């Protein structure tokens with residue numbers, strides 16, 4: 208079979224878009240293709256027989272020595288990538304100008320026809336990849352910028368959120384004040400009317416006492432007692448005093464609940480008795496609940512929970528008020544507690560109208576409300592969510608339209624230790 212002419216291979220090697228250099232065993236230049244002549248600007252005839260690193264002094268480095276060693280001693284094909292401005296051999300780009308290069312090389316030993324060892328050096332100009340990587344780098348930088356912008360936005364949002372919390376607190380206080388005024392008005396009203404009645408009784412009793420001195424005889428005194436209905440007064444005084452005591456007691460309880468509730472500015476986590484907080488909250492919102500539902504307490508056994516009590520009270524208040532609003536006529540609200548492992552939970556269950564699946568997806572969104580304009584702000588659950596999140600807890604909801612809804616707030620009994628600073632040196 209006729210072999211193809213040798214110059215076909217020569218032509219191919221001369222046209223290929225790769226640099227090819229052949230070195231002898233002593234690393235002297237034997238041959239290279241036109242790619243090298245064109246890109247290095249060096250003349251092959253002048254270079255032939257000279258040391259490779261003499262012709263290309265930039266290659267004379269520690270890394271190239273290693274490459275030679277690997278190829279020579281272990282007869283290996285050694286692939287290398289010469290990054291950035293440190294190519295193995297400085298070559299210009301297509302248009303003659305120096306471009307930033309990513310140069311890849313393959314260095315390998317081979318035997319020539321006469322049996323002598325030679326080395327082949329193939330060089331790929333991978334500048335295009337370098338360009339792509341430049342683009343990638345730029346994209347990465349842009350991405351980083353975007354990320355820091357987003358972080359800034361997030362910080363702004365956090366500030367807005369805490370401002371919102373503040374204004375919601377104020378709104379809640381206003382609502383509370385109205386409820387409390389109503390609650391106090393009632394007992395104060397009857398204590399006042401009892402006092403008036405007692406005033407009349409005391410006057411009559413004084414009349415009788417005065418008559419002891421002025422009456423002509425005992426019969427006149429007895430007559431006066433009968434006229435002034437002394438026996439009735441005697442019986443009624445006790446009832447009036449008892450009722451008034453109850454009224455004052457009720458006012459006292461509301462005032463002490465208010466005191467607990469007004470630690471609204473506190474931001475410190477501390478171990479607290481959740482049941483005490485629940486009772487306080489129930490007292491405060493009683494006015495909103497009592498016309499809508501019978502409240503059933505099913506408290507479990509709970510350890511003290513590390514929390515910001517006033518904030519947990521707010522969450523429970525929001526859940527209780529929502530429950531009352533969900534009940535159309537008259538229903539039942541069950542306030543349950545329990546614990547499992549290192550967690551405590553509070554549950555508010557109502558027999559209200561329930562929440563359909565579409566609405567359920569949105570209830571924690573700020574400003575989402577199904578209540579008429581001016582009725583709901585749509586912040587109750589959003590704030591509750593952020594409070595519970597701050598406590599490293601979670602809120603679960605379970606609702607059946609037409610039957611009712613159950614919210615369960617899970618809180619860790621102890622707060623996790625704060626995460627170490629990110630830029631702190633590793634321990």
Ligand SMILES: Nc1ncnc2c1ncn2[C@@H]1O[C@H](COP(=O)(O)OP(=O)(O)OP(=O)(O)O)[C@@H](O)[C@H]1O
Nearest residue numbers: 529530533570576577578583584585586587588612
């Ligand atoms: N127990 C519940 N039963 C039925 N729907 C509820 C219940 N709790 C919340 N929702 C629904 O979730 C929505 C959002 O509740 P959220 O407490 O955040 O706002 P709101 O009660 O509408 O207004 P705000 O609490 O600010 O006065 C309510 O409008 C209601 O549709």
Ligand SMILES: [Mg+2]
Nearest residue numbers: 525529587588
């Ligand atoms: Mg609400």
